[in-house]
Amino acid sequence: MNSAASWRPSDFQRRGGRSWWRDTFWFARSTQPTHDALSARRFTRVTMPVIGLLVGLVFLAMLLLVIDVAMRQNEAAREQSSDYVASVLADLEEQYGQAVVDGARQQEIRPAADAAATGWKLDRDLEETLAAQSGIAYAFVLGSDERTIHALVDGKPTNDDAVSLFGPGIGALIRRAQAVGPGHAVSGFGMADDRTVFLTASLIVPPGPFDGHAVPPPASGAVLLFGIDIGQGWVARVGERFRIGDLHVAAPGEPVAAMTTSLPQIGDEPIRLQWTPPEPGTMLLKTMLPALFVVAVLVAATTWLVLRGASAAARRLERTARALEVANAELSAVASTDGLTNLSNRRYFDVALRHEWLRSLRDGSTMALLMIDVDHFKAFNDRFGHVAGDERLRAIAAQIGANVRRPADVAARYGGEEFAVLLPGTRGEGAMIVAEKIRLSVARAAEHSDMPPCSVSIGVAVLRPADVDPGPLLQAADVALYAAKRDGRNRTRLYTAGGPISPNRRS
Incomplete structure (x- = not known):
């Protein structure tokens, strides 16, 4: 059957035609409904899923961004807490290291008042100062042979022996102090009566004239030793000051926590400070995630309603376009x-x-x-x-x-x-x-x-x-x-x- 309906632009295209058929009388009538139908079909099958995917990707990106910010905040808080702990330990070493150096220099090591006594003792004023102000719980004068010459515990003279109290590791600390010479302090951490103690020592400088008489110095290599109690009370105060949660000295056998630092010990027992770092990022997530979830639900519901309405409109447009195609085809056939x-x-x-x-x-x-x-x-x-x-x-x-x-x-x-x-x-x-x-x-x-x-x-x-x-x-x-x-x-x-x-x- 050869009629007008059998002759279409595709026939000319197959034989080498280009754009001439755009000028024919029937083309303008037939293409617009087809274009509208294709656009509606493309919107329903392509554009709507793409819009939904883009909305999902936007919220996924927002969620990942919030999580990334939270993780960065937590990491920064962990680094800051580590810096605070390191700063506290450095201040501790500097403050009490200088105190022991000053004590070893300022002629506060004097001969015993009792002529029958032998050896040396701390000046009475220094004893009161150590007990009342400095927070130094232990003060020892040790000879070059590591024997205790004088001992002061909690501001009171005692017959305690440093080696017996702190363990044989104290000898290594004394030898280090003797090696570095006067005017310098060495330090370490030890245990005494289940108390964690910061120990610092310095070589004693021989005193000058005393009461108009030449006073012989202590035996060569005598050392002044201070011990500062850094028990849980002191550690807790440091944690409160710097807002470091659960800062404490780890008990023997306690599992290693997320944040920990090993202290330089003088004995065999390892000493660690452990704490729970602040987590501002976690708090941010707890605050933001519910809000993001609510917003996501609202946006998803709104997007679904909008796309549903748009899809219905697109389907109506497609049906209308198809009807127009049929009508235009009939009109084209009538016209040609x-x-x-x-x-x-x-x-x-x-x-x-x-x-x-x-x-x-x-x-x-x-x-x-x-x-x-x-x-x-x-x-x-x-x-x-x-x-x-x-x-x-x-x-x-x-x-x-x-x-x-x-x-x-x-x-x-x-x-x-x-x-x-x-x-x-x-x-x-x-x-x-x-x-x-x-x-x-x-x-x-x-x-x-x-x-x-x-x-x-x-x-x-x-x-x-x-x-x-x-x-x-x-x-x-x-x-x-x-x-x-x-x-x-x-x-x-x-x-x-x-x-x-x-x-x-x-x-």
């Missing part, structure tokens, strides 16, 4: 189809002829044109009436359409009882074959009718390279048709270039 014969009409044929001619110029292909006229139709119409004449035209159009089968071919009612067939890419021999098939099929169909015999005359012309527009092709086919009628009708003639094309149409 002859209402009587169901072949293409004259306007459609003129557009197709010009565009095929332009394509032939562009790619150098050929094209044939058949002009068909019904023999003695006026007499038939006058005798049998217009209704019978219309039926005959429809029957002839059916035979023409049955023999013009290629999608690219165009069969049209050219006007009145005249028809035209456009055969792109066809030479003269092929066009003559098609023309003869049409002529014979029309004659055979009339033999089975109650009406008088029917025949057609056909003129065939082929596009020539010299043709500068479609006009000469139409004139050539018209001349060939005139020759067929002149030679007796019911025949086919091919135009040859033996003579000029007559500009006069037949009567």
Whole structure:
């Protein structure tokens, strides 16, 4: 079946067409609904999932950002707490190290008041100062042989021995103090009576004249030793001051905590400070996550409602677009189809002829044109009436359409009882074959009718390279048709270039 509906822009595109079909009368009517339908379908199937995915990615990015900020805050808090602990230990070493150096220099190591006593003791004023102000719980004068010469515990003289109290590791501390010489302090941590003690020692500087007499110095290598109790009370106060949670001295066998630092011990028992670092990031997460969850639910619900409404609108638009496509297709068919014969009409044929001619110029292909006229139709119409004449035209159009089968071919009612067939890419021999098939099929169909015999005359012309527009092709086919009628009708003639094309149409 060859009708206007069978000829589409794709036919010309397959044969090398480009953008010319955008100018045709039916294209503007048919593409907009299709575009709207495609847009609605694309929105429903592509845009909506993409929007949902983007919203999800935005919230995921926000969540990851909050978690990253929280982790950074926790890490910064851990580093800050470590810095605080290191600073406290450094201050402890500096403060009491200077105290023991000053005590060893300022002639506060004096001979015993009792002449019968041997050795040396701390000045009474120093004893009171150590007990009342300095927080020094232990003060010892140790000889070069590590023997305790004088001992003061919690501000009171005692017979305690430093080695027995702090363990044999105290000897290493004394030897270090002797090695570095006067004016310097060495330190370490030890245990005494289940108390954690910070120990610092310095080599004693021999005193000058005393009471007008030369006072012999202590034995060479005597050391002054201070011990500061850093038990849980002191550690807790440090933790409160710097807001370090659960700062404490780890008990023997206690598992290692998240934050810990080992203290330089003088004995074999390891001594550690452990604490729970502040976690501002965790507090931030506890505050932000519920709010983010609520916002996410609200945004997700809003997005879902909006997309649901948009999806419904898109589906309605798609249905409307489809209905418009059908309506436009029907309008296009009406606008390009002859209402009587169901072949293409004259306007459609003129557009197709010009565009095929332009394509032939562009790619150098050929094209044939058949002009068909019904023999003695006026007499038939006058005798049998217009209704019978219309039926005959429809029957002839059916035979023409049955023999013009290629999608690219165009069969049209050219006007009145005249028809035209456009055969792109066809030479003269092929066009003559098609023309003869049409002529014979029309004659055979009339033999089975109650009406008088029917025949057609056909003129065939082929596009020539010299043709500068479609006009000469139409004139050539018209001349060939005139020759067929002149030679007796019911025949086919091919135009040859033996003579000029007559500009006069037949009567």
